[in-house]
Every structure is written in C-alpha cells, then in structure tokens.
Amino acid sequence: MRTENQKFKSVSTENVKPPAVNIGLIGWIRTNLFSSWFNSILTVITVYILWKTIPPFVQWAFIDSLWFSTGAECHEAGGACWSVVLKNFRFILFGFYPHDQQWRPLLAMGMLIGLLFFSRNRNHWNIYLAYSWMLGLLLMGFLMKGGILGLVPVESIQWGGLPLTLILSVFGLTAAYPLGVMLALGRQSRLPIIRSLCIVYIELIRGVPLISLLFMSSVVFPLFFPEGVTFNKIIRAQIAIILFTAAYIAEVVRGGLQAMDRGQYEAAESIGLNYYQTMRLVILPQALKIVIPPSVSILISAFKDTSLVVIIALYDLLKTTQSTLTNPEWMGFSAEAYLFIAIIYFICCFFMSNYSRRLERELNRSNR
Amino acid sequence: MRQEKSDKADGLQSSEVIIEIQNLHKWYGEMHVLKDISLTVQKGERIVVCGPSGSGKSTLIRCINRLEEHQRGRIIVHGVELNNDLKNIEKIRADVGMVFQHFNLFPHLTILENLTLGPMWVRKVPKKEALETAMYYLDKVHISEQAEKYPSQLSGGQQQRVAIARSLCMKPNIMLFDEPTSALDPEMVKEVLDVMISLAREGMTMIVVSHEMGFAKSVAHRVLFMDFGQILEANTPEEFFGNPQHERSRLFISQILH
Numbered sequence: 001m002r003t004e005n006q007k008f009k010s011v012s013t014e015n016v017k018p019p020a021v022n023i024g025l026i027g028w029i030r031t032n033l034f035s036s037w038f039n040s041i042l043t044v045i046t047v048y049i050l051w052k053t054i055p056p057f058v059q060w061a062f063i064d065s066l067w068f069s070t071g072a073e074c075h076e077a078g079g080a081c082w083s084v085v086l087k088n089f090r091f092i093l094f095g096f097y098p099h100d101q102q103w104r105p106l107l108a109m110g111m112l113i114g115l116l117f118f119s120r121n122r123n124h125w126n127i128y129l130a131y132s133w134m135l136g137l138l139l140m141g142f143l144m145k146g147g148i149l150g151l152v153p154v155e156s157i158q159w160g161g162l163p164l165t166l167i168l169s170v171f172g173l174t175a176a177y178p179l180g181v182m183l184a185l186g187r188q189s190r191l192p193i194i195r196s197l198c199i200v201y202i203e204l205i206r207g208v209p210l211i212s213l214l215f216m217s218s219v220v221f222p223l224f225f226p227e228g229v230t231f232n233k234i235i236r237a238q239i240a241i242i243l244f245t246a247a248y249i250a251e252v253v254r255g256g257l258q259a260m261d262r263g264q265y266e267a268a269e270s271i272g273l274n275y276y277q278t279m280r281l282v283i284l285p286q287a288l289k290i291v292i293p294p295s296v297s298i299l300i301s302a303f304k305d306t307s308l309v310v311i312i313a314l315y316d317l318l319k320t321t322q323s324t325l326t327n328p329e330w331m332g333f334s335a336e337a338y339l340f341i342a343i344i345y346f347i348c349c350f351f352m353s354n355y356s357r358r359l360e361r362e363l364n365r366s367n368r
Numbered sequence: 369m370r371q372e373k374s375d376k377a378d379g380l381q382s383s384e385v386i387i388e389i390q391n392l393h394k395w396y397g398e399m400h401v402l403k404d405i406s407l408t409v410q411k412g413e414r415i416v417v418c419g420p421s422g423s424g425k426s427t428l429i430r431c432i433n434r435l436e437e438h439q440r441g442r443i444i445v446h447g448v449e450l451n452n453d454l455k456n457i458e459k460i461r462a463d464v465g466m467v468f469q470h471f472n473l474f475p476h477l478t479i480l481e482n483l484t485l486g487p488m489w490v491r492k493v494p495k496k497e498a499l500e501t502a503m504y505y506l507d508k509v510h511i512s513e514q515a516e517k518y519p520s521q522l523s524g525g526q527q528q529r530v531a532i533a534r535s536l537c538m539k540p541n542i543m544l545f546d547e548p549t550s551a552l553d554p555e556m557v558k559e560v561l562d563v564m565i566s567l568a569r570e571g572m573t574m575i576v577v578s579h580e581m582g583f584a585k586s587v588a589h590r591v592l593f594m595d596f597g598q599i600l601e602a603n604t605p606e607e608f609f610g611n612p613q614h615e616r617s618r619l620f621i622s623q624i625l626h
Contacts, residue, residue, distance in 0.1 A: 267468065270466040277489050
C-alpha cells in the first residue's frame with residue numbers, strides 16, 4: 001500500500017505536452033500515408049491511378065476543348081466539346097418555353113432560390129415566412145403560366161428544363177413531408193381502421209417502382225375520368241411523386257417515433273395534453289430531429305428521381321439534354337452534356353446534405 | 369420528533385373523501401397485477417405505498433390518472449368517475465399531478481418552457497401569467513436560477529425538482545409520486561425529499577410510492593404495504609416500521625433495513 005502511494009506521489013500532476021513524433025509535414029505523411037506496409041501499398045496504387053487519369057482528363061476537358069465552335073468543328077477536334085452545352089444552353093435549361101419569354105422562368109427560379117436561401121436561417125422560421133412561401137409559389141405559377149397582366153399565356157406543355165425539375169422537386173418534397181408525417185402517425189394510431197389503411201398505403205406504394213406510378217398516373221388514371229375531363233400532365237406526375245415520396249418519409253418518421261421514450265408520452269398525458277398537443281408540442285419536435293439525416297437522404301433521392309418523368313415525355317432537365325443530343329449537329333457529345341447536368345444535380349444535392357448537417361448541428365447545440 | 373408530529377397533525381381535520389377506489393382489478397394480458405384493491409383517500413391525506421418490485425404499487429397509482437386502464441372496479445377522483453369518457457379523463461388529469469421515477473422532462477424545451485407548456489395549452493392561461501406561476505414554483509423548489517437552461521444541463525436532483533414544479537404549475541389537488549428518488553444519486557435524495565416534505569406541510573394530498581422510511585415516518589398518515597397485487601397491510605408508519613403485522617411486511621422491512 002505504502003509503495004503504491006509513493007509511486008503516485010512521484011508522478012507530476014501538471015499537464016505534459018504530447019510527444020512530438022507526428023508534427024510537421026514529414027510527420028503528417030508518415031502517420032497518414034505510410035503508417036503501415038498495407039497503407040503504403042494503398043498510397044502507391046492511389047497515386048498511380050491518379051497519375052494515369054487526371055492529366056488526360058485535364059487535357060481533354062480544358063486544353064484540347066472547344067467552347068464556342070459549331071458541331072462540325074467539334075467533330076474535327078479531339079478534345080471536349082463544351083459548345084454542345086453553351087450553344088444549346090437556353091434549350092437545355094428552359095425546354096420549349098417561348099424564346100422571348102424565357103426571362104419569366106428565370107425570374108421564377110430566382111425567386112425560388114431567394115426564398116430557399118432566406119429560409120436557411122432558422123430565426124426566419126415564422127408565420128410570415130409561410131405566407132411569403134405561399135405568395136411566392138403563387139407568383140411563380142402566374143409568371144410561368146401567364147395570361148394576366150399582359151403576360152403571354154404559356155401552356156404547361158411547353159414548360160421544361162430546369163424550372164420543371166425544380167417545380168416537381170420543391171412542390172413534391174414540401175407536400176410529401178407533411179403527408180408522410182401524417183401517415184406515420186396514422187400507422188401508430190389506436191384506431192384499427194386508420195392504422196390498417198395507412199399500412200396498406202405505405203406497403204403498396206413502397207412495393208412498386210416510381211416509374212410504374214408515373215405510368216399509372218399518365219396512362220391508367222385518365223381512363224377512369226369521364227370523357228372530356230383532363231388533368232394537366234405535370235400535375236399528374238407531381239401527384240405521383242408526392243404519393244411515392246410520402247410513403248418513404250412515413251417509414252423514416254415512424255422510426256423516429258418509435259425511438260421516443262414512453263415516459264415522454266406519459267409526462268405529456270399526465271399534465272393533461274391531448275393527443276394532438278402531445279404530438280405537436282412534445283413528440284414530433286424530438287422525433288423529427290432524430291430523423292433529419294435519413295429524411296434528407298430520401299429528399300435527395302426524390303430530387304434525383306424527378307428525372308424519371310422523362311418516361312412520360314415531360315421535358316425536364318434530363319429530357320431537354322437528350323433531345324439536344326438527337327440533333328445531328330451535336331450527336332456524339334453526350335459525355336459533355338451529361339457532365340453538365342450532373343454538375344447541376346450535384347450542386348443541388350450538395351446544398352441539401354450540407355444544410356441538413358448544419359441544421360443537425362444547430363439543433364444539437366440548442367438542446368444537448 | 370416534535371416537528372414530525374406537528375407535520376401530521378394539520379392534515380386531516382376534514383373528512384372529505386377525494387379518491388375512492390372500489391374493488392379494482394387489472395390484468396396485463398393473462399397476468400393479474402391488481403387484485404381487488406379498495407382504498408379511500410381523504411383530502412389532505414398522505415399515503416406512502418411500499419412493497420417489493422412487481423407488487424403492483426406503481427400500477428396502482430398509474431391507474432389513478434389513467435396512464436393504465438383498469439378492467440374491473442371503480443375509481444372516483446373528486447366526484448368524477450374514471451371511465452372511457454375522455455372528458456372525465458381530462459378533468460381528472462388536470463386535477464392530479466404526477467412525478468415519475470425518471471423525471472420525464474421534455475428535453476427539447478427549456479426549464480421554463482417545460483413548466484408553462486401545460487398551463488398555456490391545457491388551462492389556456494395567458495403566457496405572462498403562466499411565466500409568473502412557473503417562476504413562483506421554481507422558486508419554491510429552489511431552482512429559479514436555472515430557468516433558461518435545458519433539462520440535460522441539470523443534475524438528477526434538480527431535474528426531479530423541476531418535474532415536481534411542472535406538476536404544481538397545473539395547480540393540482542392531488543400529487544402522485546412514482547418512486548421519485550430511486551433513480552437519483554444518494555447525495556441528491558435529500559433535496560427532493562425536502563421539497564416533498566414542504567409540499568406535505570401545505571396540506572397537499574399525496575400518494576407516494578417510495579421506500580424512503582424517514583420520509584414515510586415524518587409525513588405519512590398511512591403506509592400501505594403491497595405484494596402480489598394486493599394491499600397486505602395498511603398502518604401508521606410507526607406501527608408499520610416498528611411492529612409489522614403481516615409476515616411479508618416483516619420480511620420486506622428486514623430487507624430494506626440492510
């Protein structure tokens with residue numbers, strides 16, 4: 001006993017700096033790239049692959065590339081033909097929207113991005129923001145559609161490109177989320193009819209691919225309508241996307257609800273809150289916070305899935321790009337064109353996942 | 369000792385019955401957890417319920433505010449019978465406060481928001497008044513300086529005191545305590561019991577599931593001993609701890625004294 005006590009006493013209680021082995025560039029390389037023979041081999045292989053791929057890509061994409069040429073000149077040259085994007089820029093972005101009216105979708109997209117940007121800050125989340133969203137979406141609709149205030153009417157058949165993709169996504173995601181939450185609550189309901197209806201709905205929708213839903217919405221549903229009654233094609237696709245995404249959101253939200261401690265329900269009940277208040281004030285704020293990461297994955301994949309409307313001949317971003325490539329002048333430059341829209345999709349998705357991480361961090365800070 | 373006596377003397381001048389339980393039965397599936405329980409509680413009475421785990425004591429008090437549903441028998445709280453009528457359940461819950469073993473504070477709300485939630489949404493009290501009430505009760509449980517913090521920033525004892533204040537904000541006539549100190553570190557038990565004792569001095573009707581003998585001796589009018597879903601013994605604390613009648617209670621007391 002005494003010897004141990006002496007041992008303890010001999011150790012200084014002051015903080016000691018860590019050993020300086022892994023300091024400096026050499027130290028960093030050693031610990032991160034060559035810490036073991038296996039890691040050394042991996043490092044060498046990776047460097048070799050990068051050496052073989054990056055310089056040729058740079059050569060193709062930037063050094064040998066053509067930016068403002070005609071298609072014929074591109075076919076002569078060996079490098080990337082970015083002209084396919086730049087020369088068809090407006091068609092890829094706006095589809096068949098009348099050329100002289102394209103400032104309208106551009107303005108609408110500007111409004112949308114502005115609203116999204118403003119909504120990033122949680123301090124702005126109040127009832128006025130909800131009103132400005134409603135007003136904004138209405139205004140965007142009028143801008144696109146026209147027919148009032150001297151704007152030339154533009155049929156929705158002519159809508160296309162990036163505005164269409166954004167409309168389908170933004171409306172789809174904002175409508176699907178509340179619907180999904182309601183379905184999740186319904187699935188947990190004590191009333192057997194509501195519960196079974198929700199289960200049937202969720203399992204049915206999750207059991208079919210989005211493509212088949214889109215087909216149904218554009219081909220099968222019109223058969224049930226009386227003659228002469230037609231629904232806008234975009235709206236039909238939109239409904240299919242909403243119904244589809246909501247089922248997935250519902251399952252994710254259910255996971256969050258099940259993670260909640262029973263004590264939270266009991267505490268809420270014991271101070272007299274009713275079901276609706278318990279959910280709104282106590283359970284959902286906590287459960288939805290837990291499911292931010294999986295919800296965002298679903299929103300991201302739903303955003304990308306809007307490109308499937310190609311299949312029912314809506315001219316979204318992907319379809320306008322495809323049509324450009326069927327033009328004989330630009331045939332064969334699909335790599336460049338698809339790279340371009342990949343970048344657009346990537347930017348949107350990147351912002352979404354980035355924002356979800358920020359939101360998670362902020363919510364964690366406010367209640368550890 | 370004199371203090372303890374005087375604590376108890378005040379409570380029971382009135383003989384108004386506030387809770388009446390008649391021939392209560394409850395099953396979990398096939399398991400018979402409450403067997404023919406009858407109990408009358410008078411206004412201002414303080415009852416401590418003890419017994420081994422699984423004896424049905426928590427289930428009994430959870431039946432009183434309908435966190436558990438009973439299958440047979442009657443429970444009448446303040447003249448209102450507890451049945452499937454949602455109106456009655458709401459009335460009774462507004463009248464009965466409950467404190468849980470694991471506090472069950474709402475982690476996403478500040479202490480103050482935890483306290484004002486019930487009054488503002490259930491009693492429709494204006495925000496300003498709810499805040500005043502909340503601060504009054506926080507002060508009473510000696511924790512007003514923590515009002516803006518979140519539950520996870522508080523110690524267990526502090527959280528339990530907040531939970532008591534949260535129930536009090538609803539101005540209940542009856543308080544139920546479900547093992548309020550058994551999830552606490554030993555050094556925090558006293559601060560919670562002190563709050564409960566001061567509540568008892570003000571004449572609150574209390575039913576406390578607890579094994580805290582000191583607490584029972586100083587404030588309880590009656591101690592109920594439960595086992596196998598039945599009340600085996602009901603006695604004054606002095607008699608119960610000093611001279612237990614039932615064989616099971618003798619065994620139980622010898623166990624908690626060790």
